[in-house]
Amino acid sequence: MQPSLLIAAVLGLVQGLTEFIPISSSGHLVIVRELTGWADQGNLFDAVLHLATLFAILLYFWRDWVGMITAVFKKAPKREARFNRRLFWLIVVATLPALILGLWLEPWIGMHFRGLLPVASLMLVSGVIFWLVDHRVNLKHDLTRLSPARALGIGLAQALAMLPGISRSGTTIVTGLYMELSREAAAKFSFLIAAPIIALAGGYSLYQAIQGGALNLSDYLFWLTAFGVSFVAGLLAIRFLMSFLKKYSLDIFAYYLVIVGLGLIGWHFLG
Secondary structure (H helix, E strand, C coil), X not given: CCHHHHHHHHHHHHHHHHCCCCCCHHHHHHHHHHHHCCCCCCHHHHHHHHHHHHXXXXXXXXXXXXXXXXXXXXXXXXXXXXXXXXXXXXXXXXXXXXXXXXXXXHHHHHHHCCCHHHHHHHXXXXXXXXXXXXXXXXXXXXXXXXXXXXXXXXXXXXXXXXXXXXXXXXXXXXXXXXXCECHHHHHHHHHHHHHHHHHHHHHHHHHHHHHCCCCCCCCHHHHHHHHHHHXXXXXXXXXXXXXXXXXXXXXXXXXXXXXXHHHHHHHHHHC
């Protein structure tokens, strides 16, 4: 495999897996680049990875998306249609904090939270919070019991996950657990509300690439490799986590984040 294709495959794999497994995709991309010395691949590469993970969400939950879109434009008072219509608007509510705060804080975050030490510290803190919340909540509700206020709270948690080292999926799932959702319901809502944010992030990266004159598709194998690996990895990660959380807690991810966070902090100061 050519070196450039290896980079595309590795970064695509990291993005696809860690976007949905609650261990921080942005944090792991920073770690891989720091440890390998690979340069940032640019806005177009970010856009390709975002679009790949977006397609994974749309495909895995296609029945939910079709149900919601149909319900929004259909006035039938059936119970399922009412639920799908309500779920659609809950997703809109949960998307607003990340949309508003993202436009405001993204430049500042880019300047102050891209190093290895901030990422490691936030991973450590996230791991501790995951463990504490998952062991001290009453998990009993499905998405029919999710209120707009609680959806907004989960949306605020999603906005916090703009910081590299804080897992978007992990933070939103844990917040859902705090709202007394079951693990499966919290994970499903976390993935559904990821779609608009990932679409916006990918669209913005693509816009920046076009504005910067970086839209070069001549090396199509590089982009296809990144997209394909990220898409397949994302699809497998969603399927794995949805199945995993039916039986198990977030403990293993909490321990992973604490161990990796401590290891990277030690690497920073002693390496």
